[in-house]
Amino acid sequence: MIAVVDYCKGNLKSVERGLQGVGADARITDDPRTIRKADAIVLPGVGSFADAARTMAETGQMDAIREAIAQGKPFLGICLGEHLLFAGGTEHAGSEGAVPGLGLIEGIADKMPATDAQGNSYKIPHVGWNSIEFVDAACPLFEGIPDGEYFYFTHSYCAPKSTATVATTTHSVTFPSVVQVGDRVFGVQFHPEKSSTAGAQVLANFVALAKSKTAR
Amino acid sequence: MLTKRVIPCMDVKDGRVVKGVNFVNLRDAGDPIELAQRYDEQKADEVIFLDITATSDGRATTIDMASRASEELHLPYCVGGGFRSVADIRTMIAAGADKVSVNSAAIADPSLITAAATAFGTQAILCAIDAKQVPGNPNKWEVFVAGGRKNTGIDAIEWATEAAKRGAGEILLTSMDRDGSKDGFDLALTRAVARAVPIPVIASGGVGKLEHFAEGVIEGEADAVLAASVFHFGELTIRQVKEYMASQGIPVRL
Numbered sequence: 001m002i003a004v005v006d007y008c009k010g011n012l013k014s015v016e017r018g019l020q021g022v023g024a025d026a027r028i029t030d031d032p033r034t035i036r037k038a039d040a041i042v043l044p045g046v047g048s049f050a051d052a053a054r055t056m057a058e059t060g061q062m063d064a065i066r067e068a069i070a071q072g073k074p075f076l077g078i079c080l081g082e083h084l085l086f087a088g089g090t091e092h093a094g095s096e097g098a099v100p101g102l103g104l105i106e107g108i109a110d111k112m113p114a115t116d117a118q119g120n121s122y123k124i125p126h127v128g129w130n131s132i133e134f135v136d137a138a139c140p141l142f143e144g145i146p147d148g149e150y151f152y153f154t155h156s157y158c159a160p161k162s163t164a165t166v167a168t169t170t171h172s173v174t175f176p177s178v179v180q181v182g183d184r185v186f187g188v189q190f191h192p193e194k195s196s197t198a199g200a201q202v203l204a205n206f207v208a209l210a211k212s213k214t215a216r
Numbered sequence: 217m218l219t220k221r222v223i224p225c226m227d228v229k230d231g232r233v234v235k236g237v238n239f240v241n242l243r244d245a246g247d248p249i250e251l252a253q254r255y256d257e258q259k260a261d262e263v264i265f266l267d268i269t270a271t272s273d274g275r276a277t278t279i280d281m282a283s284r285a286s287e288e289l290h291l292p293y294c295v296g297g298g299f300r301s302v303a304d305i306r307t308m309i310a311a312g313a314d315k316v317s318v319n320s321a322a323i324a325d326p327s328l329i330t331a332a333a334t335a336f337g338t339q340a341i342l343c344a345i346d347a348k349q350v351p352g353n354p355n356k357w358e359v360f361v362a363g364g365r366k367n368t369g370i371d372a373i374e375w376a377t378e379a380a381k382r383g384a385g386e387i388l389l390t391s392m393d394r395d396g397s398k399d400g401f402d403l404a405l406t407r408a409v410a411r412a413v414p415i416p417v418i419a420s421g422g423v424g425k426l427e428h429f430a431e432g433v434i435e436g437e438a439d440a441v442l443a444a445s446v447f448h449f450g451e452l453t454i455r456q457v458k459e460y461m462a463s464q465g466i467p468v469r470l
Contacts, residue, residue, distance in 0.1 A: 011312050017287045047337065114414055123416045123439055125339050125385050129261055129469040130218045150469040152292055154339040171218055194292045196256055
């Protein structure tokens with residue numbers, strides 16, 4: 001069973017159905033016990049970093065996810081779920097500056113700038129279909145997906161550069177659109193559940209990986 | 217590079233597509249989900265369902281449609297029309313809509329945008345603006361409501377700027393002068409709004425031929441282009457439009 005973590009009572013049906021559509025037994029849950037029992041975890045992106053991180057810490061979801069990852073269970077963070085893999089994030093953090101995340105990757109997720117290094121203006125939020133460029137083409141999540149494939153993005157904050165970057169995307173800045181820790185923990189800035197056939201392929205690859213790691 | 221989006225818009229009443237759809241090989245031409253799936257196959261970048269339902273029963277049907285869409289569509293979709301309160305928007309987002317568009321209710325009470333953006337995030341709130349050129353003044357447009365029948369006297373550029381400040385994530389800009397004309401977008405209006413706001417602008421109203429889509433992006437500086445009848449009647453396919461835009465040097469997802 002793949003747990004789709006619901007930390008904000010948000011609508012996660014499209015993520016759940018996206019996973020079910022590629023053969024997974026996916027279940028939306030906010031219960032840390034269900035998260036602990038799951039074979040793999042998907043953390044979708046709804047709301048702001050600070051609200052999500054605080055709620056997850058209070059409900060025990062954060063600890064349950066950390067434990068599951070430490071036990072070697074496959075994990076996929078989507079959009080804000082990618083940011084939550086990092087040490088912290090500034091979105092809605094207020095006077096705290098940054099609120100702690102799962103802390104698996106160094107760095108702080110922060111607001112995307114509205115201008116690039118040359119001073120050209122860009123529209124924020126970054127909304128629409130943009131391409132990903134692989135830094136490390138061997139990522140199992142992207143098996144069968146060509147370099148330069150398009151995915152659907154919608155966000156105003158992005159993850160920082162780190163050694164975990166697998167692919168990048170460029171808007172006002174070049175940011176990590178895919179990150180990976182070890183061989184089974186991933187984060188993607190785009191929405192695979194909204195990215196047509198290419199997105200379904202990413203979800204199918206994750207489900208296949210989850211099944212193979214469970215069987216072992 | 218971020219591509220420019222091509223967005224088909226469907227008018228939906230009581231959960232059914234209205235305003236005549238003549239699309240080849242559809243089992244049910246009135247089913248908004250099936251139509252949207254065909255557009256997905258043609259690589260539409262997202263779809264907008266504009267709810268023109270007047271009754272509360274019909275409204276419930278539209279909410280059911282949004283719920284089905286979240287299960288069956290694999291592309292982003294926006295539902296517009298008839299939202300009066302944060303509670304109305306919450307119902308639609310809970311049903312599964314990725315975005316909602318607000319129009320006259322936000323003009324009546326601009327704090328609706330602030331409250332909705334705080335509750336659901338900037339990316340979920342589109343501000344739809346229906347604008348008409350002020351006669352005798354080619355560089356001034358005013359906001360109309362009630363389907364273009366009522367002039368609010370509000371300056372369209374000022375309103376777009378305020379909507380963005382209040383947290384709208386995109387502007388859906390329709391020229392009432394051009395809507396249904398097939399004469400092309402109001403490029404001066406589109407450019408004026410696109411330059412005034414830091415958020416993406418979707419150009420709408422007036423598309424009749426391939427060239428109009430490219431003009432909307434190149435001269436109008438729009439981030440996305442919307443059309444309805446040219447797609448529904450099968451006059452143009454999304455693919456044709458995108459291939460033409462690509463031939464004009466516009467980045468698109470083919």
